[in-house]
Amino acid sequence: MPLVVMCGFPCSGKxxxxxxxKKYILKNTDRKVYVVGDExxxxxxxxxxxxxxxxxxxxxxLRADVERKVNKDDVVILDSLNYIxxxxxxxxxxxxxxxxxxxxxxxxxxxxxxxxxxxxxACEKQYNQKILDALVMRFExxxxxxxxxxxxxxxxxxxxxxxxxxSDAIFHxxxxxxxxxxxxxxxxxxxxxxELDKVTQDVVTAVLNAxxxxxxxxxxxxxxxxxxxxxxxxxxxxLNMAELRKLRRQxxxxxxxxxxxxxxxxxxxxxxxxxxSIH
Numbered sequence: 001m002p003l004v005v006m007c008g009f010p011c012s013g014k015x016x017x018x019x020x021x022k023k024y025i026l027k028n029t030d031r032k033v034y035v036v037g038d039e040x041x042x043x044x045x046x047x048x049x050x051x052x053x054x055x056x057x058x059x060x061x062l063r064a065d066v067e068r069k070v071n072k073d074d075v076v077i078l079d080s081l082n083y084i085x086x087x088x089x090x091x092x093x094x095x096x097x098x099x100x101x102x103x104x105x106x107x108x109x110x111x112x113x114x115x116x117x118x119x120x121x122a123c124e125k126q127y128n129q130k131i132l133d134a135l136v137m138r139f140e141x142x143x144x145x146x147x148x149x150x151x152x153x154x155x156x157x158x159x160x161x162x163x164x165x166x167s168d169a170i171f172h173x174x175x176x177x178x179x180x181x182x183x184x185x186x187x188x189x190x191x192x193x194x195e196l197d198k199v200t201q202d203v204v205t206a207v208l209n210a211x212x213x214x215x216x217x218x219x220x221x222x223x224x225x226x227x228x229x230x231x232x233x234x235x236x237x238x239l240n241m242a243e244l245r246k247l248r249r250q251x252x253x254x255x256x257x258x259x260x261x262x263x264x265x266x267x268x269x270x271x272x273x274x275x276x277s278i279h
Contacts (some may be wrong), residue, residue: 002075002170003066003095006037007082007142008107010270011117012134015039017161024163025075026204029171036065037079046128049135059087060250063094067253070098075170085140085148092148095164096176097257103169104142105161106154111136113157113160117154147176190261199224200264203274204244225267239278247277 004021006014015037019260022033041061048054049164061078069076082088088104097100110116114136118127127135142149149167153162204220207229214220219228260269 003070004075004077004101004166004170005082005088005091005102005104006077006079006107007088007104009083009109009114009136009139010045010081010113010127010133011114011121012107012109013117013155014081017105019075019103020161021166022077024161025167028163028167031183032074034069034074034076035057035079036062036069038062039079041042041065045125046131048117049127049131057082057246060246063090063245064250064253065086070095070100072098072175074184081135081139083139085142086144087141089146089148092176093257097173098174101164101170101173101175102266103151103153104149105166106142108154108156131253136189143253158266192263193256195263196266199263200248200252200270202269203267204248207239207244207274208241214218222267222271224264225271227268227271227275229271231275243278247274250277259261 006018010016018035020039022035025031025033038048038058041058043058046220048058052265062078066076066078074093078091082091085270092102111133115129116130118129144150144152151173153166153169201224205220206218210218210220219230221228251270254273255266255269260266
């Protein structure tokens, strides 16, 4: 289903525009509309956006949810900040792999307007002002010259949504062609997926078993990998099953979109991914 990526400061009208677009599509087409966003996963925004690791996990969860829903028929709207250029590029790679169009809707407001709208929210839905200011400072504005930010619809607070232009972009435009990084691996698909599943599960099992006798600073050796997993910075606790399973799912999802021709590299790639993720 085509993907619509909302983008903007906190409290810039993204959710309102999402509902306007959803209502229009449902009324004027026979397509289903799925909204994925901060509210659908039920986050506590001040807790998540004050912690870089929690925010990273949120982006991964939203991306995985989009990937599960996206296909060539209906519409997915991603209603979140989407303020990081690299993350928007990841979403672009996702739709290239799914062979479906996308567009970006940028809700453009000034920091003062966003702050005012934030203060008008119910107390439990307000951003802490320091967190809001920090998110505004980190915001990487979309640029239509970047293929992952195009087609781009920039909407100011009093502008109506250009429904027909958006519909044309997601329903009548050709999907971007896949490239080598988003196509299936040039080896047997079933064999690749089997090895990906088996190797990553073996690594997770090895880590869980090793942690029973390891201490902080130990390097954990895992099957089929020359590199080792470092627990140096996990001084207070071990990685639990839920964390490792989540990281494994994220790695599998990423690797399906960026496959390697050399199955023997999967274990080292997963170790590198774990080391970056847990540190």
